[in-house]
């Protein structure tokens with residue numbers, strides 16, 4: 001015996017969320033059905049809209065429902081010669097909140113991970129190479145996470161930037177090794193940015 | 202600076218799920234956008250359908266998209282003189298899986314909680330009283346959770362059943378005190394059902 005088909009379908013569908021197993025999915029379904037139908041309906045609508053409308057910014061790869069994201073659309077940013085390379089959209093938010101950086105971003109949407117089959121092109125490094133070739137950027141800030149994969153990814157990109165004689169730096173002081181960039185407090189991140197140092201291969 | 206409006210709306214909407222804060226919502230949104238758009242779209246559809254179609258069974262109050270749930274529709278169950286009263290739909294599933302009970306259910310969808318403003322009518326006890334009055338039931342099994350609230354609710358229902366001279370029992374052996382019924386293993390629950398004892402006020 002199972003729940004009624006529509007209830008069971010909802011529970012099964014909720015399991016597509018990361019970290020949500022059978023018991024959590026059941027609890028979520030009951031909570032919405034019993035206490036927050038309005039919230040559930042709103043979530044259905046937001047999900048449907050996001051899944052169909054959200055794409056990647058043509059320049060920085062960040063999530064956006066437009067061709068270019070808000071940052072890439074900004075006239076002031078367009079002329080910047082600084083490019084900050086991060087792993088995720090959350091990292092962009094975190095760095096923007098420090099107010100220390102006014103250049104452009106490139107969002108990898110992950111890091112190199114041969115085991116998971118994630119190679120350079122999955123991170124848009126072919127697009128990035130074209131941006132390097134365009135000659136717009138004088139400095140590239142490697143702001144990937146200070147993890148093994150993040151460092152390997154930074155190293156790979158540094159080799160790429162080096163081919164185009166672009167100056168490279170790696171955010172450094174204050175970011176705890178093994179930690180995740182977006183969970184670092186703004187002050188620490190400010191120090192990490194201003195204390196960045198030349199990246200040597 | 203925030204995420205693009207549609208992304209931000211999705212993150213905010215995900216926070217309506219129990220136990221999901223800002224960071225989890227962000228992680229869920231990115232996961233769906235980046236790795237499982239199909240799952241996200243399916244979830245949107247399932248949610249929309251469930252929020253509009255799911256109601257309560259007219260007899261037992263369990264969630265169902267029909268007037269009567271599968272159990273209340275069953276011709277064999279309709280004639281049963283045994284009624285098992287539980288707090289949640291998950292409890293029905295747990296008891297059904299023991300195979301020890303072939304009577305009808307009444308699902309309270311919670312327990313008495315004066316602090317939260319949950320009184321007898323919120324649990325459908327007015328509907329339950331009518332079922333008691335109908336004379337169909339000879340025995341009522343009080344299978345609310347063995348928590349303070351669950352015991353208080355069982356006691357309240359026992360007083361109600363007593364008015365109609367219906368025999369009452371409370372599931373007993375094996376259910377750990379302070380635990381939640383639906384997390385108990387099937388074997389323990391079987392013992393708790395077969396070892397039920399007369400409920401005295």
Ligand SMILES: [Zn+2]
Pocket residue numbers: 057058059060061062068069070071072073
């Ligand atoms: Zn962009």
Ligand SMILES: [Zn+2]
Pocket residue numbers: 258259260261262263269270271272273274
């Ligand atoms: Zn029913």
